[in-house]
Amino acid sequence: MSSVLEKRYASRRMREIWDDNQKYLRWRGVWVASAEALMELGILGTQEQIDELRAYRSIIDYDKVAVYERQTKHDVLAHRKAYADLCPNGGKILHAGLTSDNVTSPAESMQMRDALHLLVLEAARTVDLLGMQAERYRDLPCVGYTHFQEAQPTTIGKRIALWGQGFSDALHDLEKRLELRWGGMRGATGTQEALLHLFNGDVKKIEEYERRVAEKLGLGETYILTGQTPPRSGDYQILSALAEIGMAGQKFGTDIRLLWNTKQVGEPFEEGQLGSSAMAYKQNPSRSERICGLARNLYAYAEAAAHMAGQQWLERTLDDSSQRRIINPDAFLTADAVLNLAMYVAKGLRVYPARVKRELIEHLPFVATENIITSAVRSGRDRTTVYDAVQRHSRSVMEHLMEDPYAQNDLLERIARDPDVGLAKEQIDGIVGDGRHYAGLAPQQVDKFLREVVQPVREKYPEALVIEPEVEI
16 A cells, blocks of 8 residues: 555554555455354364464465466455465365455455544544633634624634534444444355355355354444445445545634634644745644645545445446545545544644634624614614614725725714614613623533533543544644
């Protein structure tokens, strides 16, 4: 395995799961599990043959495999021949009753199982870290944004909690995929004809054989029906769950990028790090930008899996093989990279309260107008009349501020002088205050998020709480 994901982005933890050598060792594991089950049921093989297969299970002569693959143009057969060369006795029963997908599919199911478990832990850690930051900034009021225009205030903690909720939703979807189904040992067209012949028609023993293989490999439920391969809709379901990691990550990364423009919230910037080769002052949010770029690939992998699942012809076609070799490992490596970047940014999140307060003070006269309108209506004024007056003054002040760099925001004074509003300056000042009370129930919503989302995740996955992000670049 050698790709930019492996070299630059994915963690060591995920790389090890999808390492080529580990994949081929899993193939060997499937062969051994099948041979053991056949011997235990009295169908085929001796203990000496099983012992030999076990003894050479982890010894792979890749040079010999390469020679055989050039001859056969078939990777599974090449590995089977190289394995059998090491085991002249055990090799006689190797691959009995199987087709190639009965080797590769269980092996990849094991890889996906382990990779999903790792992603679950990384997502849980991301939720944990964002929970810490949400609690820390629970009460810090800030300007809210709708349409990326200033809106009613919220708190920094509430905004962070929203990011955490996105990763929590992705975590729950990953959990659903942990109990993945595998294709069983079904033979060339899914009918188990070869096994039926090998087992002399004993259907119950065939079922027991498949159960024992699953138990030895740590796999669970099988599909009731398959062709030669299990339905590729399973790949789509799993890669769609990975795409949800991308959605949570892109939302997180995009918001950080937007907020860093006003220097309110930013990602970590390490000693010696450079933002631009030309502009020495720059501190570009490169990790957040990377999250967004990688997230787009996760969406593409899920879409590719949908096309692949729909293009399966009858009992089997091979056009899925080349695609799956690329999109399945790369999707997991990409999701891992997104989560490690998210953990890194969440852990070292930079929040600048002074900048946050400055933005709030600057825009407070505008965002307070809704409460001013409500107060005027409560005093007996016509809402439409008051709304039109406030809108007229707001537009005029905004244009003035944009045209004159030295202009002062006198919106509240203008509203106080307008008889259509009917509120004195003292009343308006009392309504506006310092902006803290405009955050509504944001602090209490953070508390609920911590209580009902973060704490259960921490209790369910205590092993996740010690995971450190692997981000070297």
